[in-house]
Amino acid sequence: xxxxxxxxxxxxxxxxxxxxxxxxxxxxxxxxxxxxxxxxxxxxxxxxxxxxxxxxxxxxxxxxxxxxxxxxxxxxxxxxxxxxxxxxxxxxxxxxxxxxxxxxxxxxxxxxxxxxxxxxxxxxxxxxxxxxxxxxxxxxxxxxxxxxxxxxxxxxxxxxxxxxxxxxxxxxxxxxxxxxxxxxxxxxxxxxxxxxxxxxxxxxxxxxxxxxxxxxxxxxxxxxxxxxxxxxxxxxxxxxxxxxxxxxxxxxxxxxxxxxxxxxxxxxxxxx
Amino acid sequence: xxxxxxxxxxxxxxxxxxxxxxxxxxxxxxxxxxxxxxxxxxxxxxxxxxxxxxxxxxxxxxxxxxxxxxxxxxxxxx
Numbered sequence: 391x392x393x394x395x396x397x398x399x400x401x402x403x404x405x406x407x408x409x410x411x412x413x414x415x416x417x418x419x420x421x422x423x424x425x426x427x428x429x430x431x432x433x434x435x436x437x438x439x440x441x442x443x444x445x446x447x448x449x450x451x452x453x454x455x456x457x458x459x460x461x462x463x464x465x466x467x468x469x470x471x472x473x474x475x476x477x478x479x480x481x482x483x484x485x486x487x488x489x490x491x492x493x494x495x496x497x498x499x500x501x502x503x504x505x506x507x508x509x510x511x512x513x514x515x516x517x518x519x520x521x522x523x524x525x526x527x528x529x530x531x532x533x534x535x536x537x538x539x540x541x542x543x544x545x546x547x548x549x550x551x552x553x554x555x556x557x558x559x560x561x562x563x564x565x566x567x568x569x570x571x572x573x574x575x576x577x578x579x580x581x582x583x584x585x586x587x588x589x590x591x592x593x594x595x596x597x598x599x600x601x602x603x604x605x606x607x608x609x610x611x612x613x614x615x616x617x618x619x620x621x622x623x624x625x626x627x628x629x630x631x632x633x634x635x636x637x638x639x640x641x642x643x644x645x646x647x648x649x650x651x652x653x654x655x656x657x658x659x660x661x662x
Numbered sequence: 663x664x665x666x667x668x669x670x671x672x673x674x675x676x677x678x679x680x681x682x683x684x685x686x687x688x689x690x691x692x693x694x695x696x697x698x699x700x701x702x703x704x705x706x707x708x709x710x711x712x713x714x715x716x717x718x719x720x721x722x723x724x725x726x727x728x729x730x731x732x733x734x735x736x737x738x739x740x
Contacts, residue, residue, distance in 0.1 A: 531678075562686075582675050589686045596693075 391635060392658060393618055394643035395419040397496075397525075397558060397576065397605035400447045400458065401439070402426075407608070407615055412454035414619050417640075418655055420647060421447060422461040422496040422525050427610050429468055433477035436464070440481075444488045459653055461495035462486075466527050469497070469509035479513065486520055492650045493517065495525025496558065499537040502529060507540065514548050523650050524555045525576075528564065530583050538564040542571055556603060556646060559584050565593060569601055574646050576603040579617035587621035594625060599637045603646060633660050684715075710735055 395411065398419040411419070421443050423436075430436060443460040451458035462485045464475040485491050494517040499506045517524045529537035541557060552572030560568050560575045561584065568575040577593060578584040585593075590604055608615040622635050641657035648656065664672070691708065714731045721727065 582679050586679070586683060586686075588683065588690075592686055592690055 391415045391622065391632070392417050392640045393622070394640050394647070394655065395606060395615060395618060396603050396643040396647065397422060397578065397607045398615060399424055399607070399609035400451065401443055402610035403608060403615070405450060405453075408451050408454040408456055411615055412456055414616065416456055416615070416618075418457035418459065418643075418653075419451060420459040420461065420492060420643075420653075422527075423463045423465055424496060424527075424609065425465045425467040429471070431474075433474060433481070436478040437481055440485050444485060444491055448490055457655065459490045459492050459647065461493050461523075461525050462491055463494045463497045463513055463525075464509060465496060466498045466500040466506055466510070466529075469513075470500070470503060470505045472505050472508060475509045476512070479509075479516065482516065483520060486522060489652060492647055492653055493523030493525065494520075495523075495556075496527040497524070498526040498541060499529050500527075500533075502533055502537050502540060507544070510541075511544060511548070514544065514550060518548060518550060523647070524550070526555065526557045528557060528559045530559070534559070534561065535563055538567065542567060545573070546571070554649060558603075558605070559607075560593075561585055562589070562593070565597065569597060572601075574601045574603055576605055578605055578607045579621055580607050580611075580613050581617070582612065587617055587624050590621050591624040591628060594638060595628070599634070599642060601642075602638065603642055604638060636660065684711075 393414070393416045395416050395418070398421055400407070400419060400421050423440065423443065426439070440462045444462070447460065448458040462482055464478050469475045482494065494513055497513040498510055514524065526541055528534055528541060538557070538560075545555060556574040556576055557568045558576035559578045565575055577590045579587055579590060584607070594602060604618060604621055606613060606615045606617045618639060622639050625638065626635060636658050644653070644655050644657045647653040688711070713734055717727055717730050717734065722730070
């Protein structure tokens with residue numbers, strides 16, 4: 391079995407992760423820019439972070455045969471600081487040309503504040519202007535329903551191409567509206583605040599494979615990259631074929647991320 | 663002893679998660695096809711879960727939900 395881990399924060403993880411992921415069939419990871427657990431004060435700190443995930447992390451992953459890609463952006467939580475966000479955004483286009491940068495993400499909303507919405511809109515406009523793929527974080531817990539609706543409203547207003555937008559962290563109460571609008575929907579296996587492997591398997595059975603991504607978002611919190619394999623096992627134990635597993639855990643990420651030609655891993659079709 | 667606010671602070675997210683898992687399991691059961699002919703139509707385990715949920719929702723004079731559910735889920739002594 392081959393896996394692509396489409397949302398993974400290697401900067402917060404030990405090298406053991408890469409070794410064990412390689413042993414467990416992971417061939418590539420994509421690392422979005424995110425909140426590091428504290429609010430940064432200086433734009434340059436972000437820029438060094440982008441250098442770390444676009445230059446250094448690929449070398450750590452490559453030691454275990456894993457391809458490493460990344461996304462650059464001001465994350466939703468720190469976008470509350472509008473001046474800082476704009477200073478960072480001014481440098482983003484310089485990163486778009488780097489060989490492993492796939493697009494702008496994760497952007498979006500955290501607490502659905504006016505400042506977050508301002509920076510979300512400006513980063514979306516930048517993505518559209520620069521023809522970048524987009525990864526959108528949706529808020530946690532009680533803020534998710536409203537945040538998802540605000541996100542869909544903004545994307546509709548900006549006439550974003552749904553095929554190039556991935557809205558992440560959907561749950562049972564938000565997945566339908568995201569898929570109905572034509573976007574890619576991500577299910578994040580982060581059981582305490584997002585989705586469990588069993589619930590994700592339910593959603594795959596209810597909604598099918600099209601436009602669905604599964605990821606672990608493993609980071610500095612209580613999380614694990616191997617929730618992906620747990621979900622695959624659950625799905626397999628419900629009677630789904632090896633090809634179906636490949637479609638979900640390898641081919642769909644390859645299809646979405648492969649819209650950027652830098653991501654050159656292609657879907658796999660098993661010989662029948 | 664930890665005060666009531668601290669209990670919620672510490673365990674709310676765990677409980678939220680467990681509640682959603684339970685809901686998802688019951689939804690999964692509702693969606694599943696009926697058992698094949700000859701199999702037991704009404705599963706007693708579902709009834710036990712439903713009665714356990716009722717215990718969760720109805721506190722007694724003292725905090726003994728866990729013991730009451732375990733009693734419910736126990737085989738008769740004799």
